Amino acid sequence: MVNIEEHMTKARDLGLENDRVPVEYYTSAAYFRREQDMIFRRAWLMVGRVEDVAEPGDFIVRDVPPLKASVIIARGKDGKVRAFHNTCSHRGVALVCQDRGNALTFRCPYHAWIYRIDGSLSAIPAEQDFPHVDKAANGLAPIHLDTWAGFIFLNFADEPEATLPEFLAGLDTMLDGAPFDQFPFSIQVSDEIDCNWKNLVNAFNEGYHVAVLHNKTLRAAVVPKDNPHLHYLDIKQFGPHSAGTVPRNFDYDPQAPALTWVYAQMLPTSAPDVAAINEGRAGFYEHPGINRLKIPNFGTETITIFPNISIQPLANGYLFYQFWPMSEGRMRTDVRIYSRHAPRTLREEFAMASTLAATRDVVVEDMAMSRLQQIGFESGGKKYQQFGQNEPLLRMFTRDYEAYLAGGGMPRQPDKAEAAE
């Protein structure tokens, strides 16, 4: 029998003594500018899944708000996935205007310069008037791209300071083989909120608020009697990334008629599939890097990837959250609910729409609180916010945030000159 108290990771267990953080980090334009340069232009940023561009010719367009970047991600005829800035080599137009599609070429709508799906420039109308343009050197501007576990990451540095595996610092090996690919279907919910992006990062890094803020939505399902403040268990650090185990209540049995009917059609993403667990086919539950303590009422392993990702593998899929700054006082939250398949019946569509509404409402609670927090910060009565012993991941994020702003944070590569000696 696991003694839960023993595994409630406290800040002191991780040597994290930074028990408060200046409010200025959350309100100042100067800090936002430093975040753009020192974090978002340096870290690897997750922007999608390989399933989003499954076939040769498939492409998606994604924006990266803190950098004002518009990015084309496309799978070439050679099967390779590449990323480019969405800007024409002629006079700059963001030439791909669809969110997604399948194409062999991209044609700029302004003067019809044509690019291949691999980014190379294939044709210039009236080419004789551009004798100075070397087609071979005027493809779409590439962005460094790598993938891990089917997640697509970009790096906007001219030369990344670390490779993606170096950046992931062991989180990738702990989760090696985790079955994200078994859940290819997603529903996305996005919203823009008047608050600093780190308010949401922090909200997803502690369970302390769950019994209070989510009193009506989550408490009964996830807060167990022996862990009333939903302390994360067995927190593991991987550079600036982390994972922690979160319990739930397996005996949660909603008595409300609509909810009960939904559970009977198709278990929500978050609900334990007891039969599947017992038969050893419950996806993430079987993975050795997940629920290392083997707690019997395992809920999720909450996985944080610096700077702005939270992933929660669940019995019937996983939840993906991403928090993008737009300015110091405005941000965008993207939530994706991943499932095994699209609805096959109207019953399943109804069940998934219900899960969508329920998941959205929980995030709306977090976003609403983050907005109130920003109002409080900007009112200016407090110079600091405070982090408890039970909020170790907030201290950890702040430690690594400060390291990045100071020019560090990335895994150190051997100095090139030194290595050459």
Added chain:
Amino acid sequence: MNGPDAPEKSLIPQQFAFLEPFVETWGHLRTQDERYAKRQALDQEELEAFHAALAHRLEEVFTHLDQFDPQALPEAEALLFRVALGLTEAAQAVEIFGQPRVPHAPFPHGVAIAWNGYQPH
């Protein structure tokens, strides 16, 4: 026959006439975000009346809908399904919050929703 001034005949299948009072409110909404907005704008009493009429009879509704190809629903069944989908929002108000809106959220509140690779009803 309906003359030009007669009220438009509702198309909901006859055995679900008990949902007639809710067709006007929920039957013409096409997206989850429209349903979310409707839920926020209604009074709790209206949400409760809808929930009381439908929540215990979902199985009946879907036993009927099971007979049809989901991708080619006749208009009457499509209307019935859209009304039913209203309950995905109304139930949040009735079964979870005890009020139409998420506490502390802005009003009106909307989010952008995308089902990737599936066209919901």
